[in-house]
Amino acid sequence: MTEVTTEAVKALLETETSLRVRPRYEGSNINTWIGFKHVNYMVEEAVLEHFRASGLGSRLLFEEHGLGVDLVDLDTRILHAFHQDDEARALVAPRTKGDADVLGFDVTLYVERDGKELKAVTSKVKVSLRIDGYLDRVDVPEPLARFAVAGLGGGAQAGPHHGAEVTEAANTALSAGRGTTGADDPVLAQLIGGDNAFGWKWRIPYPYCHFNERLAMSGYLRQVEEVVDLFLADRGISIKTLLDDRKWIPVVPRSHIQFLGEALMEEDLYTVFTVEEVFKDFTYTARTDFYVVRDGRLVQTATGRITHGYAVFQNRSDWSLVSFDDHVIRAFKGEAAAG
Incomplete structure (x- = not known):
């Protein structure tokens, strides 16, 4: 078994790393712009490379020591858009606080525009080392012991629905496609209540x-990307509708996801998207909460926020932000169908 050394952990906690990274082709859905999900994937790759550079790659930690590298908090601001074929310079700076039990990092992505390097993305990332309970356990290396956890998200505060008793409906069979929406599901009806939510x-x-x-x-x-798509369609302003009618494209200047627990493969995940504020007719913020049901009670596994706006494109490479009109604002606020 490969030994985890104090020097490797010191490098993980104290040494900055830099790498070149490109967005994946999959993330370019409208013209050549890259969506927020794939920008976050670049941030994730930068953090994983930081682990590799310290000698503590995710494969080694799992196979040799039974520790899974899990991003458990990801708060990202996008300052300049990425395009296909852009190459970013990613800088990872460790920011783990003194006695914290999670690893903290600041990640900055830079991109070149007109011969100048611009700060394109800033992200604050927290990482837990999850002790593997699925296979045989191994001893956790002492230099990493403070960061090793038996479950994810234990230090965060869940919302008011956490722990509530619920009655589930059997309506997510494989034949149901993308799942179930609306108040016909008793758990969703309980979670949404009277909120401006989907x-x-x-x-x-x-x-x-x-x-x-x-x-x-x-x-x-x-x-998050999926629930935004479904929410907009439900409010009558689907992405394709605004794209065809107005050449509007969705933009996300900020996204944040925080783990509160763990959600497991083949569980039913209840995702609730709640519009919180429309800001100066240019952006709106929404909270996204995630739940599963165990033993008849709701368990909140994650929460987050997203800031969303629109841009209009003039050609295949240029766009500019647009303000919302009454038709769109009313849809966001749930005041009337935006038909």
């Missing part, structure tokens, strides 16, 4: 998980 129940699939059973941060990012 709910979605969906079975967690294998490709969204890692380390054998649990939903990964990348899976939650995909879930």
Whole structure:
């Protein structure tokens, strides 16, 4: 078994790393712009490379020491858009506080525009080392013991629905496609209440998980992207509708996801998207809460926020932000169908 040394942990906690990284082709859905999910994937890759550079790669930690590297808090601001074929310079700076039991990092992505390097993305990331309970356990290396946890998200505060008794409905069979929405589901009806919210129940699939059973941060990012798509369609302003009618594209200047617990493969995940504020007719903020049901009670597994706006594109490479009109604002506020 490879030994985890104090020097390697010191490098992980104290040494900055830099790498070049490109967004993946999959993240370019409208013209050549890269969506927020894949920007966050670049942040994740930068953090994983930092672990490798210190001699503590995620594969080594899991295979040799039974520790899964889990991003458990990801707060990202996008200052300049990425395009296909852009190359970013990613800088990872450790920011772990004195006696904290999670690893903290500041990640900055830089991109070149017109011969100048611009700060394009800033992100604050927290990482836990999850002790593997699915296979045979091994001894946790002493230099990493303070960061090793038996479960994720134990230090965060869950919302008011956590622990509430619920009655589930059997309506997420494989034939149900993208799952279930609306007040016909009793759990969603309870979670939404009278809020300006949209709910979605969906079975967690294998490709969204890692380390054998649990939903990964990348899976939650995909879930946020999906629930926004479903919410906009439900309010009558689907992405395709505004794209065809106005050449508007969605933009996300900020996203934040925080683990509160663990969600497992093939559990039904209840995602609740609640519009909180429309700001100066240019952006709106929404909270996204995630739940599963265990032993008849709600368990909140994550929470987050997203800031969303629109841009209009003039050609295949240029766009500018636009303000919302009354038609769109009313849809966000749930005041009337935006038909």
